Amino acid sequence: MSKYYPAQININNKKCVVVGGGNVAWRKVCSLKNAGAKVVVVSPVFCPEMEREEGIELVKQKYDEYYLNGAVIVIASTDDEKVNEKVYHDAVRKGMLVNVVDKPDYCSFIVPSSIVRGDLCITISTGGSSPAFARNIRLHLEKQFGNEYSEFTELLSEMRRKVLGEISDEKIRRGILQRIAEWDMFDFFKEKGASETRNKMLNIISGKHICK
Incomplete structure (x- = not known):
């Protein structure tokens, strides 16, 4: 195949x-x-x-x-x-x-089986060998990826535009984008919501927090 x-x-x-x-x-x-x-x-x-x-x-x-x-x-x-x-x-x-x-x-x-949460798209494919198995995997993963992933990626998109527009140094820019996309940031988002997470990300972008 x-x-x-x-x-x-x-x-x-x-x-x-x-x-x-x-x-x-x-x-x-x-x-x-x-x-x-x-x-x-x-x-x-x-x-x-x-x-x-x-x-x-x-x-x-x-x-x-x-x-x-x-x-x-x-x-x-x-x-x-x-x-x-x-x-x-x-x-x-x-x-x-x-x-x-x-x-x-x-x-x-x-066309792979896919899970779409806003701008986040997760695709699953078996290369055509078993579309039914790909579908079963999708159904399993759908339970793990809720609408919070859509909201978080929307926030990341907003912050990415800000970083690209305001920070010229590529190394610093890459570090900030990596930092705000870490899993602990997503955990913070789920616990505190979009508003507080946005403020935390803005603090990182403005240099009030040290980027990893």
């Missing part, structure tokens, strides 16, 4: 094409849309959820490779294997990333 290079792709405002109009295709559409993509869906028929989904372009036609033009990602999720295979070969020939749902041999990328 192929080894995959782990990466997160910026698809904001980029065209992504989903071929297929069923419930599985709809879930793929939602994921792409949530990442900011301009989603185009090509299918002769659409499930009710797809038809109600706002902010996407529905092309009620049989698949033609013409619809792939300009796409950065292509996902095939039809109930016709010949169509799915054609989508794969067309996309590969055009140099596009393509995923045929539940067909690892027809994928240049796979």
Whole structure:
């Protein structure tokens, strides 16, 4: 089985094409849309959820490779294997990333199971060997990573912008960013809340505390 290079792709405002109009295709559409993509869906028929989904372009036609033009990602999720295979070969020939749902041999990328807490995204993959096991791991980890991780990473993002904007010395900057991201800071956040943690981080940034 192929080894995959782990990466997160910026698809904001980029065209992504989903071929297929069923419930599985709809879930793929939602994921792409949530990442900011301009989603185009090509299918002769659409499930009710797809038809109600706002902010996407529905092309009620049989698949033609013409619809792939300009796409950065292509996902095939039809109930016709010949169509799915054609989508794969067309996309590969055009140099596009393509995923045929539940067909690892027809994928240049796979979508890992993921946990999202604000800007924090934890992905789990078995390289396509057992998506079910990856899902079970995700369900296990979801119990350990609550919404406090979302709030803490949002605070870290705020502090990072401040550090990058105010501190020119790279070594000092790196030390501060490392210090405020330590586990003891997260423990303090869970105990004292965002306001007190922000003050503590600001004290570190201003030099009132020694950075490790």
